[in-house]
Every structure is written in C-alpha cells, then in structure tokens.
Amino acid sequence: MKIFIKLTLVCLFALAAGSMTAQTAKQANQLFEAGKYADALPMYEKLHSGNPSNLLFTYRVARCLQEARRYTEALPLFAKTEKKYTLSYFYEGECYQALWKPDEAIAAYRMYIIESMSSDRTEYVQEQIAIAEKRSRYIHRVTDVKIIDSVYISKSDLLHAYPLSKEAGTLTQSADGSITYTNPRGDKRFFTQGTALQQQSRLLSEWDKPENLPASVNRGSKQDYPFCMGDGTTLYFASQAEDGMGGWDIYMTRYNPATNTYAAAENIGFPFNSEGNDYLYVIDEQMGVGYFATDRRCSDGQVCVYTFLAENNPSYLPMSMSSEQLAAFAQLREYHRAERPVVEIPEEEEAVPVINTKEKAKKKATESSVFFIVDDRTVYTKLKDFQNSDARTLYKQYAGWQKELTDTNEKLVEKRKAYFEASSKKRLTMVASILELEKRRSELQAQIDKAAKKIRKMEK
Numbered sequence: 001m002k003i004f005i006k007l008t009l010v011c012l013f014a015l016a017a018g019s020m021t022a023q024t025a026k027q028a029n030q031l032f033e034a035g036k037y038a039d040a041l042p043m044y045e046k047l048h049s050g051n052p053s054n055l056l057f058t059y060r061v062a063r064c065l066q067e068a069r070r071y072t073e074a075l076p077l078f079a080k081t082e083k084k085y086t087l088s089y090f091y092e093g094e095c096y097q098a099l100w101k102p103d104e105a106i107a108a109y110r111m112y113i114i115e116s117m118s119s120d121r122t123e124y125v126q127e128q129i130a131i132a133e134k135r136s137r138y139i140h141r142v143t144d145v146k147i148i149d150s151v152y153i154s155k156s157d158l159l160h161a162y163p164l165s166k167e168a169g170t171l172t173q174s175a176d177g178s179i180t181y182t183n184p185r186g187d188k189r190f191f192t193q194g195t196a197l198q199q200q201s202r203l204l205s206e207w208d209k210p211e212n213l214p215a216s217v218n219r220g221s222k223q224d225y226p227f228c229m230g231d232g233t234t235l236y237f238a239s240q241a242e243d244g245m246g247g248w249d250i251y252m253t254r255y256n257p258a259t260n261t262y263a264a265a266e267n268i269g270f271p272f273n274s275e276g277n278d279y280l281y282v283i284d285e286q287m288g289v290g291y292f293a294t295d296r297r298c299s300d301g302q303v304c305v306y307t308f309l310a311e312n313n314p315s316y317l318p319m320s321m322s323s324e325q326l327a328a329f330a331q332l333r334e335y336h337r338a339e340r341p342v343v344e345i346p347e348e349e350e351a352v353p354v355i356n357t358k359e360k361a362k363k364k365a366t367e368s369s370v371f372f373i374v375d376d377r378t379v380y381t382k383l384k385d386f387q388n389s390d391a392r393t394l395y396k397q398y399a400g401w402q403k404e405l406t407d408t409n410e411k412l413v414e415k416r417k418a419y420f421e422a423s424s425k426k427r428l429t430m431v432a433s434i435l436e437l438e439k440r441r442s443e444l445q446a447q448i449d450k451a452a453k454k455i456r457k458m459e460k
Helices: 002-033 039-051 055-067 071-080 088-097 102-116 122-138 155-161 321-330 355-363 389-421 424-459
Strands: 147-154 170-173 179-182 190-192 196-203 221-229 235-238 249-256 278-285 289-294 300-310 372-375 376-381
Touching: 002 039, 002 055, 039 055, 039 321, 055 071, 055 088, 071 088, 088 102, 102 122, 122 289, 147 155, 155 170, 155 289, 179 221, 190 221, 196 221, 221 278, 235 278, 372 424, 389 424
Parallel strands: 249 278
Antiparallel strands: 147 300, 170 179, 179 190, 190 196, 221 235, 235 249, 278 289, 289 300, 372 376
8 A cells, every 4th residue: 555655656746747847848948939048048957957868958958058159068069969950060150150160160060051951041151151261261370469559430530540650651531431642752652543452653743644553452342541661562451352351351462673563462361350341551660550440349430440569570379379369369359468669759850760668778789789689578788698608609690680681671772762763764774683682681581580589599
C-alpha cells in the first residue's frame, strides 16, 4: 500500500512538473515570437537547464543571447544546433561579424548558403561576406594612430576644424561641398570636376588647362577631398571605389616624374577608413599634426574630425593583440592618446616651427651632434649616453646617413621645383638626376632604419 502511494505521488509530481514545463515553454515561445527576447531568455535558460538535450531550447537560448549582443556566449550554443537548424550558421555569421572576426564570419555565412540551398537571405549574406572579406584584408595592418583630439562639426563647416599653417597649403570648400587644395607656393592645385579628380598648374599669373588625373587615381564612381604632401609627390584623396569599405574611403598615391603619372592608389586601411564615409586626410608637417573626417557614429549632417600626431614612420598595431582589442582599435573605439606638439613662435619670423619634447632634446643636442630615441622614455643627447661601444660606433654612421638624407631631400625639393617650372623638352634632361636622388634617398632610409633597430637592440 505504501509503495502504491509513493508511486502515485511520483506520477503526480511528474505530471505537475511536465505541465509546468509545458506552460513555461508556451510562455517563452509567445515572448520569443513577439520579439521580446530579453523576457524570453530566462525562461529558455531554465528550460534548457532542465532538458539540455532539447535542441530547440538550446537554439532559442542562443538566439536570445545573440539579440542581447552576448555574441561570445551564443556561439557555442549555435554550434550545437547546426545539424538540426540551418539558421544556426547564419546567426553564427552574424555573431562573428559583430565581433569583427571576419574569417570566421565568412566561413559561417558560406556554410549557411551551402546548407540552405536557396533562401531570401542569400543576397544579404553575400553582402555581409563582401564586408567581411574587406575587413579581413585590412585587419592585419591597423595603423597605431595617436589621437590628440576630436570634434563633432557640421559637414558644411568642415574646414573650420582644419586650422592649417601656411606651409601646408590651403583648402577651400565649394557650395556643393567639394574641396580644392592649393600648394604653399600657389602654383599647383587639385580639385574635382564632375566625378574626376583634376590637377592644374600656374605659369606666372595664368593657370594652364586642367587635366584629369589618370585611371590609377580616378578609379571609383567619384573622387574628391585631395591633399598633397610637402614632397610634391604624395597625394591623399577620397574615392567611392568598389574595393573600398563603404561610402568614401581615403586613398594614397604617388607621382612619378619619370613617367609623368601616378602610381595605383592604395586604400590606407584601418582605422582611418570604415563602412561609413571617411575623407579629407591632411598632414600639416609644420605643426606636427594630421586630420581626417568621418561620419561613423555621427548623426545626419555631422562629421567627426580627428586630430592625430603626424609621424614620419607610423607603425602598425602588433598582431599579438587579442582579436577583440584589434577590432576596437580598427573601429577607433579605442586608440592611443597623444599630446599636441608644443609650438614656439620666433619673435621676428613668420615661420612657426614645431618643437615637441623630442625636438627640444634634439635642439639641446646640437653641440654634441647626438640625438637618438631609444624608446618612448629615453632620448640620448651625448655620445657617452651609449652603453654599448659598438652601438656608439654605429651611431656615428647613422648620424652621417641622417645628414646625407637631409641634404638629399633638400636637393630633391629644389630639383622638383625646377622640374615643374621647366619646359617639356628640358624636363627630359632632368629626370635621370631626380630618379638617382630618389634611389639614394630610399637606400639611405633603409640603412637608417636598419641601423636604428640594431642600435636599440644593442642598448637594450
């Protein structure tokens, strides 16, 4: 009799539990179908905990986590339900895409296309694969840009955030928003005509006929926002090219005087470019700062203009960084900060030299002719600062190459100036000497970089 009563109670409890589970599942399903994922999540987690082999509960927990942007927690649950629910592959792709893990996103999206055979999501998935492929191409070389400041401004007032020195040239904005850049000497300018970027030179008081830049530059549906560096050869501009990340992207090209043309334009990558609109990349070498504009995470009609530290040889972020950190830096959600270089104005000169901490150390070192940056905190200003005798000897060679490089750059500036002012016939006789100087400059830069690394290694 007692055994019968116990069995009866067990059955009653089981029926009650089953009824409660069914009721909870029904409520959870109703919330889920209504898009109330946050309310459905705790119910599905409880159902999943009580019955972990039920793949529907597993899948629904994963979907609720994905909607709550808890992507890392959702991924292993989607992986468990792939064989039963093809959509698991799709949502895995969405999670990886949100986490900026492009290679994993591509693999998941492609599996979804294979397994689903045909779907009304296919076009969207193909678009996401294209985005992931572009991210994958650039995520491995994210520039370690040092941000000084940022300001949100109306796009129509864009140039108010670009306070350039005279030595950087001038920017003007037309009524339609397009930009014209004129070099410091006032004898060359770049601007947009229609959809193409053009250049124009001035001889005496007359501007010559504008000419389109070659197809290596005008390769997108539209080009604009030009800026040319002080070397007269490095040109930055924005393009709506198909291989860009989205909207306007910033590109860089170089003029080759030997062929009188421009090299194939290169996308300058993360973090300067994004899936938003990014443009007007400018370097003010005299002030030691750079600027670029972006509308990522901006409201309509606004842009954010970033001011960053201009470096001669900017480095890429180390690949030893976690994928999460790398993604944050690539999107400018995180970045290293920098102080604006200190500017000293000479009393009787109009020029405004830039003197930051390292430049002050360099100025102080004039008498001993020593200036060497060991790391971010250490600058040598005397030969006796070197601890390693071989490093001290190598520095003397390094200093000699630095002086030769400075002289070579000055000669190149003069040669290029003369080249632009010369007739077509005379230019032909000047090309060889310019190319020889450019070759020597490249050799010197390589020697200097190699020696600097070796000296730092010796000292450390």
